[in-house]
Amino acid sequence: MNQDSILRSLVANNLVSDPSGARGRLLREAARLFRDKGYERTTVRDLAAAVGIQSGSLFHHFRTKEEILKAVMVETIRLNTALMQAAVDSAPSSRDKLQALIRAELESINGQTGEAMAVLVFEWRSLSEESQAYVLELRDIYEQLWLDVLQALRREGVLVADPFVVRRMLTGALSWTVTWYRSGGGLTLDDLTQQVVAMMGLTTPER
Amino acid sequence: MNQDSILRSLVANNLVSDPSGARGRLLREAARLFRDKGYERTTVRDLAAAVGIQSGSLFHHFRTKEEILKAVMVETIRLNTALMQAAVDSAPSSRDKLQALIRAELESINGQTGEAMAVLVFEWRSLSEESQAYVLELRDIYEQLWLDVLQALRREGVLVADPFVVRRMLTGALSWTVTWYRSGGGLTLDDLTQQVVAMMGLTTPER
DNA sequence: TTACAAACCAAGCGCTTGCTTGGTATTGTC
């Protein structure tokens, strides 16, 4: 399962909007605007202008502005959970699974879904409490993927630190790359992955 | 130089507002509100109410709402730069300096200045470009403290990864603790410091 | 062609926002 086929299967099941459709295009533009200006500073007029319609017409597709933010977050988590699951499944050992997860998350944060991932991190408080609760549920599934792998590494004696603490430190370190990492600057995502793995003392033996 | 005397000397030089004064109290309340609700969602009426004055009276102390955000950030960086400097000066070896920096930053993030530190991380985009440039200058001084220590460790062969990358990963990992770490939950800041140092493969030999 | 729904526009309503204004207490200084 490559990235494209994963996306297609989610679209087919109505879990993620078709990126080429009207709704998908709006969500992509919304993610970009929310990241660049912040949710509160982005007006419904900005959003409408970005896809070339009148501000009022937005409310034909979404009932409120917040529903747009929620949709951006929900669809991003759904997509990335599927991507992470695929990354885990394709790696043989726990060690490889972790490296695959790190690589995949760096890709999510700094690749095509990067804008939406940044929104997920920085605009959390702009969600209503009900929406937060729903997104949190989805996020728990996503996090469990990581914890399973880290706990396996712990059992195998490869990891000495607490899996929960490690995951949280990794979340911070990896999310933060969105503020400074730029591809094409000599440092590839593979390099970054290696550095992270190395920082954790998990370099593969043959290195 | 303990924390209190560092603060007092900054106050004496007008680099930081006296926390017990009117301005200092407002800035502390502002930091709290900005962190809890976000800068944009916090109104000048909220800020005024938090210190018991009318909204219009705020503009006797600050020309604009943004100036309040800027002041929160500037004073926080000034204070923390001084705290970090003291941490570095008090440690003998490079290894100890790094550990002291990590410990001090965790303290800043999760201690008394935690609210303001969170604002620094999450409300960056709400600053005007001019203010951003000014705060960036201050931040560079702060970051140089870290880089000096990390580069020394690199020269000593203790650190193999790129100091810039390491610092950025640390920034993310440590900042992120503000979203999950709560003191009194069995995990102390010293424990956390140890885990971070351990994750970097920098545990002291006698361990 | 007709029928109907989905997509969109033009206009604007009601409310909140940051900030201003003109005036009144309070405080510190000689």
Next chain:
DNA sequence: GACAATACCAAGCAAGCGCTTGGTTTGTAA
């Protein structure tokens, strides 16, 4: 105790906000 300077209040303005409304265009299928 006179007198600025500082700190504050009460009221409200202009602008921008999310969202609504009534009506028009566009796409689709028989």
